[in-house]
Amino acid sequence: MAVHLSARVRTLIGLLMVALIATACGSAGSEPATTEDGKTVLRFLTTPAQVQFPELAADLGYFQKVAVESVGDSTSGPQSIQAVATGETEFGSAFNGAIVKLAAGGSKITSVVDSYGADAETFNGFYVLDGGPIRGARDLIGKKVGVNTLGAHSEFVIREWLAREGLSESEIASVQLVVVPPLNTEQALRQGQIDAGNFSGVFRDRALERGGIRVLFTDKIFGDFSYGTYVVRDDFKEQNAEAVKDFVQGTARAIRWTQVTPREQVVERFKKIIAGRGKGEDPAIAEYWKSSSIPTAGGVIAGKEIQLWIDWLVRNGELKEGQFTASDLYTNDDNPYANGTYPPESGPDGEPVKAADAP
Secondary structure (H helix, E strand, O other): OOOOOOHHHHHHHHHHHHHHHHHHHHHOOOOOOEOOOOOEEEEEEEOOOOOOHHHHHHHHOOOOOEEEEEEEEOOOHHHHHHHHHOOOOOOEEEEHHHHHHHHHOOOOEEEEEEEEEEOOOOOEEEEEEOOOOOOOHHHHOOOEEEEOOOOOHHHHHHHHHHHHOOOOHHHHHOOEEEEOOHHHHHHHHHOOOOOEEEEEHHHHHHHHHHOOEEEEEEOHHHOOEEEEEEEEEHHHHHHOHHHHHHHHHHHHHHHHHHHHOOHHHHHHHHHHHHHHOOOOOOHHHHHHOOOOOOOOHHHOOOOHHHHHHHHHHHHOOOOOOOOOOHHHOEOOOOOOOOOOOOOOOEOOOOOEOOOOOOO
16 A cells, blocks of 8 residues: 655645635635524535535525535535635545645644445446456556546555556656546547546446446455545534534435435435536436445444544654544534434434335
């Protein structure tokens, strides 16, 4: 697992962290807005064509003290949590490795509930042309791999896989990661602009339907695993403890709802939410939803899923030994499936459930 991010990426991330800290000093800590009925407004960035769990929680009526408000769209996890760090939003979601990096840069943020993971139904895969020459890890040496952003999930996972496949640090460094928007990845792969591409969700399913591509590997290298979490700023959490508690309980219950509710009902609910945004998005995209992807009931965070990336970054010289432990960066205190409010095997209202596949 001892692999290195490129010097260029490390430099860019470092500069970004400096800029974020400077911006955060002037914007974080202001009083949040409230609704007419006294609810605390939590701003966030919408994920185009997808429904986030807090949006679902609001639609299901699981919040009592908060309301969520989209203030724009996000194209990546790092962008989502950077907005939290700078005070532009109150919550955001990203890959846990990116969250560790942001915290290492001085941003005071805490993970409070899982946001996404990988399971048998929902995962990120790296795909190549079916008749092409890429058959294994060594075939990627000197080749181009399309990812949606640098310094996040895809980069960490592919470098981890290459290391497990026995490539040296210099060989791994020769694999060129090229930023390609998910919407354009299939075209870039088919036209030979990249040699492999990262696909997930609707983009993967549509590409597979058209044929001519095959999977090289997926992010299920750790099995069923949570890769990302929702974060809030520490100062906001301290000053608005009840609001954050309500946010976490509602989001956790929404996650649980998707884990124990028939898929058809989840899809119909997502269609309704997407149509209600009024952004011209096609609600039919929700048909590609398969599972929550989160391995634990209600998104209870497992420390090992954060510690893994802390250790990874320490080995690569990105963090100092002992700078962080996972417990410094997350809490399950407000999650009803961790704090004793609901049994882990119960449903979104604490009721018994019979779903055989429910975590």
